[in-house]
Amino acid sequence: MRKRGIAIIFLASLLVLTVFLFSSHLVSADNNVCCEKLSNAAGGQWCQNAPASSCNASFQMAPTACESTSFCKPGTCYGSTGTASQAGLCNEGVSQIVCQNNGGAWSDQRASALAQCQLGCCYLGSSQALLSTQVRCKQLSSNYGVNTSWDSSITSETQCIASAGGDTKGACVYQTGGERTCRLTTKTGCNNLQSNGSVSGVTFYPNDLCSNEELHTNCGPSKQTTCVVGQDAVYFVDTCGNVANVYDASRANDPTYWATIIPKSDSCSNSSSNINNPSCGNCDFVLGSTCAPAQRGQTQPVYGNNICKDLGCNYNGKYYQQGESWCALTPGTTTITDQNQNGSYTFGSSGSTPNSASQNIPGSVYEKLTCYDGQVNSEFCGDGRQQTCVQDTIQTSNGPFSNAACELNRWQDCYSQTNETSCLDRTQRDCQWISNTFPYGTQNTQGAKKSGACAPLNAPGFDFYNGSGNGDTISSLGTIICPYKIEYSVAGGYKITEGGDCLTLTGNTAHHMTNQINPQWVQGMYARCIAIGDSGPKTNYLGYPGETQVIAEKITSGNATTNIISTNGNGIIKVDNGNGIAQTYKSWSNFIRGIIG
Amino acid sequence: MKEAPRSIGKKGQVTIFVILAIVIVVLGVLIYLFFPGIKTTATSVEENPVAYFQSCVQGNLSANVETVSLQGGSMNPSSSVVYMGNKIAYLCYTNQPYTESPTIMCVPQVAFLVSSIESQLKQSMAATVHNCFSQMKQDYTSKGYTDVNLQEGDFNVNLLPNKVVLHSNTQLTLTKGSQKYYDSFDVVLNNNLFELASLASTIVGWEETYGNADPVYFMNYYPDLNITKNVLSDWTKVWIIQERSTGDKFEFAVRSINWPLGIPKPSNQTAQ
Numbered sequence: 084m085r086k087r088g089i090a091i092i093f094l095a096s097l098l099v100l101t102v103f104l105f106s107s108h109l110v111s112a113d114n115n116v117c118c119e120k121l122s123n124a125a126g127g128q129w130c131q132n133a134p135a136s137s138c139n140a141s142f143q144m145a146p147t148a149c150e151s152t153s154f155c156k157p158g159t160c161y162g163s164t165g166t167a168s169q170a171g172l173c174n175e176g177v178s179q180i181v182c183q184n185n186g187g188a189w190s191d192q193r194a195s196a197l198a199q200c201q202l203g204c205c206y207l208g209s210s211q212a213l214l215s216t217q218v219r220c221k222q223l224s225s226n227y228g229v230n231t232s233w234d235s236s237i238t239s240e241t242q243c244i245a246s247a248g249g250d251t252k253g254a255c256v257y258q259t260g261g262e263r264t265c266r267l268t269t270k271t272g273c274n275n276l277q278s279n280g281s282v283s284g285v286t287f288y289p290n291d292l293c294s295n296e297e298l299h300t301n302c303g304p305s306k307q308t309t310c311v312v313g314q315d316a317v318y319f320v321d322t323c324g325n326v327a328n329v330y331d332a333s334r335a336n337d338p339t340y341w342a343t344i345i346p347k348s349d350s351c352s353n354s355s356s357n358i359n360n361p362s363c364g365n366c367d368f369v370l371g372s373t374c375a376p377a378q379r380g381q382t383q384p385v386y387g388n389n390i391c392k393d394l395g396c397n398y399n400g401k402y403y404q405q406g407e408s409w410c411a412l413t414p415g416t417t418t419i420t421d422q423n424q425n426g427s428y429t430f431g432s433s434g435s436t437p438n439s440a441s442q443n444i445p446g447s448v449y450e451k452l453t454c455y456d457g458q459v460n461s462e463f464c465g466d467g468r469q470q471t472c473v474q475d476t477i478q479t480s481n482g483p484f485s486n487a488a489c490e491l492n493r494w495q496d497c498y499s500q501t502n503e504t505s506c507l508d509r510t511q512r513d514c515q516w517i518s519n520t521f522p523y524g525t526q527n528t529q530g531a532k533k534s535g536a537c538a539p540l541n542a543p544g545f546d547f548y549n550g551s552g553n554g555d556t557i558s559s560l561g562t563i564i565c566p567y568k569i570e571y572s573v574a575g576g577y578k579i580t581e582g583g584d585c586l587t588l589t590g591n592t593a594h595h596m597t598n599q600i601n602p603q604w605v606q607g608m609y610a611r612c613i614a615i616g617d618s619g620p621k622t623n624y625l626g627y628p629g630e631t632q633v634i635a636e637k638i639t640s641g642n643a644t645t646n647i648i649s650t651n652g653n654g655i656i657k658v659d660n661g662n663g664i665a666q667t668y669k670s671w672s673n674f675i676r677g678i679i680g
Numbered sequence: 681m682k683e684a685p686r687s688i689g690k691k692g693q694v695t696i697f698v699i700l701a702i703v704i705v706v707l708g709v710l711i712y713l714f715f716p717g718i719k720t721t722a723t724s725v726e727e728n729p730v731a732y733f734q735s736c737v738q739g740n741l742s743a744n745v746e747t748v749s750l751q752g753g754s755m756n757p758s759s760s761v762v763y764m765g766n767k768i769a770y771l772c773y774t775n776q777p778y779t780e781s782p783t784i785m786c787v788p789q790v791a792f793l794v795s796s797i798e799s800q801l802k803q804s805m806a807a808t809v810h811n812c813f814s815q816m817k818q819d820y821t822s823k824g825y826t827d828v829n830l831q832e833g834d835f836n837v838n839l840l841p842n843k844v845v846l847h848s849n850t851q852l853t854l855t856k857g858s859q860k861y862y863d864s865f866d867v868v869l870n871n872n873l874f875e876l877a878s879l880a881s882t883i884v885g886w887e888e889t890y891g892n893a894d895p896v897y898f899m900n901y902y903p904d905l906n907i908t909k910n911v912l913s914d915w916t917k918v919w920i921i922q923e924r925s926t927g928d929k930f931e932f933a934v935r936s937i938n939w940p941l942g943i944p945k946p947s948n949q950t951a952q
Contacts, residue, residue, distance in 0.1 A: 128787070185791040368903055462910070
């Protein structure tokens, strides 16, 4: 009886040489002082927990967290009353040093506990209100040149704004140059006009339009329209140039529509965006339209030159409404949909997991796009797929409306999950369960069970370019050794008595024995490896293959290395048996067929 | 008899030239009176020290306002990120990676941003303001004013709604026959830096509290602004707030809670 035993080593990466503990503890161990200011080389920021060597020596440091120090403890910074732009302002969460640098006074109390930070309702003029401190309210009076008043009894923003009421608008009729004319303004504005010596007989008619026939002014209905700054809708204008009601072609000749002010909410098609509606100018910014001049060659209004412009976007042949956001299909990523908003993601059109060979590959980055005011803005979700773009769609009266967000890719503790339930707990992490394989970190198949491995759902990128990074360490979790043993007996010939998964015998095993690494085992281990993240040879996001790397090799009893299998990640597999002739296969299936038929 | 018409012709020609000259002069006067732009240009700077000061300071003030707007409210950011060739100041920063229960999302690097910008602009304009007054004194003296009494006072730069105002308390007395007295000088720049910086402060407040903010949320409140957030590889976020109509911009950087590459959670240490 002869025995041959040794091992097949599956290498997750060629660079698995140095193993040290994950560095989370190292990070916290290093961040053992609070630097009042970092050195210029470290960035120069105020109040950061960092290694002592990163502190600026001219400033204080303390061997504790910044929140516990006197100089960096967050508190409330309140403005000096002597400085107009600071007066009455209170900033919470500001450290003492930053507050002092900016000329403020600091307290370790919350703003709500400080008398100078007490909020009340500040009325600006007669129609606007906001929540502010009393000192700030007085300052705003000076900034905006309006009278203000402050009410300490109102501390809710909603209540404050609602209480502002507003100055009644209406027709301000007056006599000038022998004519009885009119201006649409507020009561206050009309009173101000009264004090103007050049006009006489000023009378205010609340809620009336200047074109009201009963007022007998020289202002009458017209077919002209206008856009008003700060307003969404298209408005009629009267013959004196005053803004009238929302443009409604069907009521252009209706004297009652030119008599009193009709709220926008009671005007034509008030629940619609009225995009390119030639008859109704009741545009709504939130619903995706605003007043704009009609473009030549496009829909023209029945009257006037203005129409409700569409604020939606056309992107890659698809139309998106104003406010819609969606995920861009950037190279090497996939569309992730969370239709039920519970982490039951769909990848692409129907997959429950991404394809780890072509999706979430090195260099790929997720991107969120947003349509706003006819313009598409993009937001990258961070390098290394530390965030992924997830989208869903809701149905509205205007059709489907998509929403997207850059969501944190919670891959970090996948590898340590040892059962399927905890692995797939989407409330805690974003992982996928690979069944019928060895858990990550299993270093030897002998005695180990194929109890399944928990891998990131979206393979993350690692900082391979950073010498002190952890990519190699994490990738090494995929390294595994498979000891094998082949026995021979006259009656039975050659048999694999250990490591049957990873080795295959070929030829006439009764008298002659050829053994090779089982290609199916290599394929399984390769899939297990690349699911870790940017581990092992992979094609990058531009479609370029990686470096050709050894992914498995056989070590014989004489410590010779044979049957070296390598790939560049794009399906080309090379097998070198040490005889000077390397066999190349164009795909995994070819490789498997070529070895075991 | 034949010469008479020629003699009348000469006189007629002279009359026509005189009438033309009068018309040209009258037109000139009318244009001068009714077109203020031309009038302003035509007014001698030496008679208007306020305009002199405005003209001398405005270019520099405008350039500095633009610089400070593109650099996160700082003329010379000490803590910054380079983005599209510009150094952009961090308004809130943390170097800490993600933890399960973060105690702080980022540490504010500036309190009262508007006030801080005013202070930065004041510092950056000090030399210009001083040089302009010195030059003004020299110019008025050389133009024959018998007494040019200039008492340079302090100045401030104030960010106000829709404008930036440089207000100097410098007093000037000019004597050339009569005496004119000026008790202050203002330079006004139409700019929305006040509004943009105020919104930047609000966004920083969100980043400080929640570790993130959504540009669309703010655009819903301020439809006249285009707001973008660009996430860089180290999780620095460069925010750009731009007014759609004028193109006025304010750019600033924030690095709040971040997720560095390849750092697993501490519980993973048992995986070895």
